Amino acid sequence: MNHILHCAIAPHLKTALDLHQRTSGLSLSEILEQALSQYLEVGEETLFQTSTINALVEGVYRGDLTVAELKEHGDFGLGTFNDLDGEMVVLDGQVYQLRSDGTAHVVEDGIKTPFATVTVWNQDIFAKSQDPLTYDQLQNHLSRLLPSENMFYAIRIEGTFKQIKTRTVSRQTEPTRLIDAAAQATIYTFNNIGGTLVGFWVPLYMQTVNVPGFHLHFLSKDLSVGGHLLDCLTDDITIALDETPFTQIALPDTSAFRSVDLTKDTRHELEAAEQDR
Numbered sequence: 485m486n487h488i489l490h491c492a493i494a495p496h497l498k499t500a501l502d503l504h505q506r507t508s509g510l511s512l513s514e515i516l517e518q519a520l521s522q523y524l525e526v527g528e529e530t531l532f533q534t535s536t537i538n539a540l541v542e543g544v545y546r547g548d549l550t551v552a553e554l555k556e557h558g559d560f561g562l563g564t565f566n567d568l569d570g571e572m573v574v575l576d577g578q579v580y581q582l583r584s585d586g587t588a589h590v591v592e593d594g595i596k597t598p599f600a601t602v603t604v605w606n607q608d609i610f611a612k613s614q615d616p617l618t619y620d621q622l623q624n625h626l627s628r629l630l631p632s633e634n635m636f637y638a639i640r641i642e643g644t645f646k647q648i649k650t651r652t653v654s655r656q657t658e659p660t661r662l663i664d665a666a667a668q669a670t671i672y673t674f675n676n677i678g679g680t681l682v683g684f685w686v687p688l689y690m691q692t693v694n695v696p697g698f699h700l701h702f703l704s705k706d707l708s709v710g711g712h713l714l715d716c717l718t719d720d721i722t723i724a725l726d727e728t729p730f731t732q733i734a735l736p737d738t739s740a741f742r743s744v745d746l747t748k749d750t751r752h753e754l755e756a757a758e759q760d761r
């Protein structure tokens with residue numbers, strides 16, 4: 485729960501604050517939170533993840549981390565749920581399950597995740613675009629905004645989209661590899677829709693640990709539909725990036741994770757599972 489502050493500030497600070505609000509696109513609350521967290525050194529600059537992406541590729545679909553525990557590490561991110569039961573979006577502290585029918589639902593705290601990545605959202609870079617960008621073009625655009633490809637970034641893109649193409653994995657009842665589960669996933673196309681793309685840039689050197697490159701999930705503005713982004717055509721969007729210089733990985737303490745062979749090169753399988761075909 486957020487608190488309301490009433491306080492007096494000097495005129496020159498108010499002028500500077502107004503100017504920053506106009507140029508950054510941030511709300512007054514966001515600016516004050518960033519400023520206070522820096523001053524008081526309680527800011528979170530950590531990307532937290534549970535398990536590794538190559539374990540998910542190998543079909544380790546059950547983790548031991550609950551949604552409640554995940555929320556302690558961040559209010560923004562993505563992932564999936566045990567048994568690969570849909571795609572996850574974490575936005576403004578709320579965890580949403582994007583089910584195989586394309587619909588979005590708030591999930592209960594006791595649900596577990598086999599793979600998820602979150603951070604405490606703290607915007608560092610802000611840009612706007614009104615160009616119609618496909619996902620390929622959007623990725624090129626984002627690449628130019630990244631200060632370094634060797635750092636981790638949380639990415640929040642909000643606005644309107646002429647088209648969004650998503651896929652949503654469905655609950656697996658038999659052991660499968662991620663590539664096979666993804667091949668059966670349902671694909672949806674949404675036209676002229678408002679919403680948020682939530683995701684990350686992960687450096688290529690981390691390719692066995694997390695999804696390398698850009699990885700985005702979509703949640704509609706009315707919180708009703710979404711999925712793992714395959715393609716898009718943007719309309720009027722704002723792009724915000726949060727650089728997170730620290731990473732923390734919680735490995736599942738499960739027999740499946742302890743015994744799975746994670747020495748194989750699964751790059752091509754992961755690429756096929758994550759991208760549009």
Ligand SMILES: [Zn+2]
Nearest residue numbers: 571700701712
């Ligand atoms: Zn995804």
